[in-house]
Amino acid sequence: MFGALVFSSIERPVEDKLRRDMEVLKQDFLNQSCVNAASLELFLVKVMTANKYGVSVLRNSSVTSNWDLASSMFFANTLVTTVGYGHTTPLSDTGKAFSIVYALIGVPFTMLVLTACVQRLMFPLVLAPVGLLQRSGMEPRPATAVHFLLMLVLMVLCFFLAPAAVFSTLEVSWSFLDGVYFSFISLCTIGLGDFVPGMEPGQKYRQLYQVSVMVYLFVGLMMMYLLLRTFHKMADLHGLTTFLQLPRCEESDQDEDREPIVESKPDDQAPPYLNDKAASRPLEPGSQPSYNTINKG
Amino acid sequence: MFGALVFSSIERPVEDKLRRDMEVLKQDFLNQSCVNAASLELFLVKVMTANKYGVSVLRNSSVTSNWDLASSMFFANTLVTTVGYGHTTPLSDTGKAFSIVYALIGVPFTMLVLTACVQRLMFPLVLAPVGLLQRSGMEPRPATAVHFLLMLVLMVLCFFLAPAAVFSTLEVSWSFLDGVYFSFISLCTIGLGDFVPGMEPGQKYRQLYQVSVMVYLFVGLMMMYLLLRTFHKMADLHGLTTFLQLPRCEESDQDEDREPIVESKPDDQAPPYLNDKAASRPLEPGSQPSYNTINKG
Numbered sequence: 001m002f003g004a005l006v007f008s009s010i011e012r013p014v015e016d017k018l019r020r021d022m023e024v025l026k027q028d029f030l031n032q033s034c035v036n037a038a039s040l041e042l043f044l045v046k047v048m049t050a051n052k053y054g055v056s057v058l059r060n061s062s063v064t065s066n067w068d069l070a071s072s073m074f075f076a077n078t079l080v081t082t083v084g085y086g087h088t089t090p091l092s093d094t095g096k097a098f099s100i101v102y103a104l105i106g107v108p109f110t111m112l113v114l115t116a117c118v119q120r121l122m123f124p125l126v127l128a129p130v131g132l133l134q135r136s137g138m139e140p141r142p143a144t145a146v147h148f149l150l151m152l153v154l155m156v157l158c159f160f161l162a163p164a165a166v167f168s169t170l171e172v173s174w175s176f177l178d179g180v181y182f183s184f185i186s187l188c189t190i191g192l193g194d195f196v197p198g199m200e201p202g203q204k205y206r207q208l209y210q211v212s213v214m215v216y217l218f219v220g221l222m223m224m225y226l227l228l229r230t231f232h233k234m235a236d237l238h239g240l241t242t243f244l245q246l247p248r249c250e251e252s253d254q255d256e257d258r259e260p261i262v263e264s265k266p267d268d269q270a271p272p273y274l275n276d277k278a279a280s281r282p283l284e285p286g287s288q289p290s291y292n293t294i295n296k297g
Numbered sequence: 298m299f300g301a302l303v304f305s306s307i308e309r310p311v312e313d314k315l316r317r318d319m320e321v322l323k324q325d326f327l328n329q330s331c332v333n334a335a336s337l338e339l340f341l342v343k344v345m346t347a348n349k350y351g352v353s354v355l356r357n358s359s360v361t362s363n364w365d366l367a368s369s370m371f372f373a374n375t376l377v378t379t380v381g382y383g384h385t386t387p388l389s390d391t392g393k394a395f396s397i398v399y400a401l402i403g404v405p406f407t408m409l410v411l412t413a414c415v416q417r418l419m420f421p422l423v424l425a426p427v428g429l430l431q432r433s434g435m436e437p438r439p440a441t442a443v444h445f446l447l448m449l450v451l452m453v454l455c456f457f458l459a460p461a462a463v464f465s466t467l468e469v470s471w472s473f474l475d476g477v478y479f480s481f482i483s484l485c486t487i488g489l490g491d492f493v494p495g496m497e498p499g500q501k502y503r504q505l506y507q508v509s510v511m512v513y514l515f516v517g518l519m520m521m522y523l524l525l526r527t528f529h530k531m532a533d534l535h536g537l538t539t540f541l542q543l544p545r546c547e548e549s550d551q552d553e554d555r556e557p558i559v560e561s562k563p564d565d566q567a568p569p570y571l572n573d574k575a576a577s578r579p580l581e582p583g584s585q586p587s588y589n590t591i592n593k594g
Contacts, residue, residue: 030334037327047341048348052491056345084487086383096478103485181393188404189486190381194349 003076003102004069007090010098011067014091018055022047053091070207074198077214080106081221083186085193118225125151126230144234155227159220160184167197170209187220300373300399301366304387307395308364311388315352319344350388367504371495374511377403378518380483382490415522422448423527441531452524456517457481464494467506484517 029043050056055066065071066088078085079102090096126147133143164179174182174195182195198210236242326340347353352363362368363385375382376399387393423444430440461476471479471492479492495507532538 026337030337040323040327044344047344048353051345051348079487082379082486084381084482084489086489086491089489089491093472093474096474100478100481103481103487107485107487175390177390177393181397184397184400185381188400189379190376190400190404191488192381192383192386193490194383194386 001073003079003106004072006098006102007075007095008067008069008072010092010095011072011090012065014095015053015055015065015067018050018053018091022050022055053089064201064206068207070210074210074214076102076106077217078191079103080110081217082107082189083191083217084189085191085196087193087196087199114222114225117222118229121222121226122229125226126233141238144237148230148234151227151230155223159187159216159223163216163220170203171195171197171200173200183220186217187224189221298370300376300403301369303395303399304373304392305364305366305369307389307392308369308387309362311392312350312352312362312364315347315350315388319347319352350386365504367507371507371511373399373403374514375488376400377407378514379404379486380488380514381486382488382493384490384493384496411519411522414519415526418519418523419526422523423530438534441534445527445531448524448527452520456484456513456520460513460517467500468492468494468497470497480517483514484521486518 025043025046029039032039067075071088075088077083079099090099129150130140130143130147133147134140138146160180160183163183164176167179167182168174168176171178178195182197185192185195197213198206203209322340322343326336329336363372368385372385374380376396387396426447427437427440427444430444431437435443457477457480460480461473464476464479465471465473468475475492479494482489482492494510495503500506529538
C-alpha cells in the first residue's frame with residue numbers, strides 16, 4: 001500500500017506528461033498534409049518508446065492510468081514477488097531508484113512471510129494427511145508419494161486450470177491455453193508479461209479484478225512453495241537428495257561438506273572464541289557441534 | 298542449447314511471417330493518399346500488437362531476428378532462471394506450450410544446479426574465510442558479520458556496479474543508473490524487461506554479447522544465492538531465525554511444528570510400516586526419529 005502510494009505519486013505526473021505529449025504528437029502527425037516514409041518512421045519510434053513504458057497512443061486505451069492506486073499496488077506486488085511482468089515500468093530515475101530500494105526490502109520480507117506461512121501450513125496440509133494415510137495402513141514411502149500426487153493434482157486444478165478458465169472468460173482475447181500459460185509463467189515467477197490481466201480497455205471493476213489477481217498470485221506462490229517443500233521432504237525420504245548430494249530438507253548433519261560455519265573443535269589450543277555460556281557445556285566426543293551449541297548452550 | 302534450437306525452429310517462421318505482414322502493412326499505409334484518424338488508429342493497433350511480440354516495424358531494427366540461435370538461447374536462459382524479461386515472447390500456441398514444458402523441467406533443474414554449485418562454493422568462499430578470521434582471534438559472531446559485510450561489498454562491486462559501468466558503455470541509451478537498475482532487477486529475478494542488453498540495432502558481436510550476459514546472469518544468480526545462504530547462516534548464529542520462528546539453515550530438530558513427515562513412534566501397536574532394515578535398528582528412547590532412520594537405518 002505504501003509502495004503503491006509512492007509509485008503512484010512519483011510516476012503518475014511523468015506518465016500524464018508523456019500521455020499529453022503523445023496526444024499532441026498524434027494530432028501533429030494527422031495534421032500533416034501527407035505522410036512520407038521518414039516522418040512515419042520518426043512518429044513510430046516515438047510511439048514505440050511510449051508504448052514500452054505502458055503509454056499507448058490508441059484512443060480507447062488512453063482512459064485508464066497505469067499508475068492509479070490499484071495498478072501501482074499490482075506493480076508493487078509483481079516487484080516483491082519477483083514475478084515482474086514489466087507491463088508497466090517506472091519512467092523516471094526517481095521511480096527506478098525507488099524500485100531498487102523497494103525490492104531490496106520488499107523481496108526478502110515477502111519471502112520471509114511466504115516461508116512463515118508455508119511452515120504454518122505444513123502441519124494441516126502435509127503432516128496430518130500423511131499421518132492419516134499411514135494410520136490407514138500404508139507404508140511411509142507410498143504414503144508420501146500418494147499424498148504428493150494428490151497435492152499436485154489439486155494444485156493443477158485449483159491454481160492452473162480453474163484460473164485459466166476464469167481468465168479466458170474475463171479477458172476477451174485470451175484462449176484457455178493463454179490462461180494456463182499465464183498462470184504457469186506467473187507462478188514460476190518468470191512473469192514474461194505478454195499476458196497481463198486487467199489491461200484490456202473497458203473492463204468493468206478493473207481495480208477489484210487487479211486486487212483479486214494479486215491475491216491469486218500470492219496464494220498461488222505460497223502453494224507452489226508448499227508443493228516444492230513437500231517434494232523436497234518426499235525426495236529426502238526416498239533417498240533422492242542423498243543420491244544427488246543435495247542439502248536435505250530437514251537435516252544436514254551427515255554431509256561432510258556441510259560443516260558448521262564456526263569451527264568448534266580446534267585440536268591443540270583452547271578455543272579463543274568460546275564464550276562462557278558455550279564453554280560451560282562440554283562438547284561430547286564424536287558429537288558434531290553446530291550453531292545450537294553456541295546459541296543455546 | 299536444445300531449448301534454443303526448438304524455440305528457434307518453432308518461432309522463427311511465425312516471426313518471419315509477422316515481419317513480412319508488417320512490411321506490407323507499412324507500405325500500404327504509406328501508399329494511402331492521405332491518412333485519417335481511423336486508418337491511423339487501425340494501423341497503430343497492428344503495429345502495437347506486433348511490437349508486443351518483439352517485431353518492430355522500424356526500418357533499422359528489422360534486420361536481426363529475435364529467434365536466431367543466440368537470442369533463443371537468451372530467451373531459454375531467462376525462462377529457466379525465472380528472470381523472464383518478456384522482451385520476446387512465443388507467438389505461436391506451440392511455442393507457448395513448449396515454454397510451459399521447458400520451464401517445468403528447466404526451472405527445477407537450474408535451481409538444482411545452482412544449489413549444488415552454491416554448496417560446493419560454501420567451503421572456499423564462506424567456511425574457510427570465517428575460519429581464517431576466527432583463527433586470527435575473532436569471536437564467531439563478529440567474524441561471520443565481518444565476512445558477510447565483505448561479501449556484500451564485493452558482490453555489489455563485482456555484480457552491480459562493474460556490470461552497470463560496462464552496460465552503460467555498451468548500450469548507447471543507458472545511463473549508469475539504468476545499468477544498476479538492470480543488474481538489480483535481473484539478479485532479483487524480477488526481470489521487468491524495460492532494459493534488455495543487446496536489443497539496440499547495429500550492435501557489433503551481438504551474439505557474443507548475449508552469451509556473455511547469459512553467463513553474467515547465471516554466475517550473478519549463483520552469487521546471490523550464496524549471499525542469501527551466508528546471511529541465513531549468520532542469522533542462525535545470531536539467533537535471528539529462532540527469534541522469527543523460521544526454519545534454520547542447517548538444523549531443524551528443535552521446532553515443535555517441524556515434526557518428521559513420517560510418524561515413527563506409534564504408542565500401542567507394532568509399527569506396520571517399519572521394514573526389516575529400519576526395525577533392526579532400535580529407536581532410542583527420547584531420540585527424535587527422522588527420515589534418516591528410514592533411509593539409512
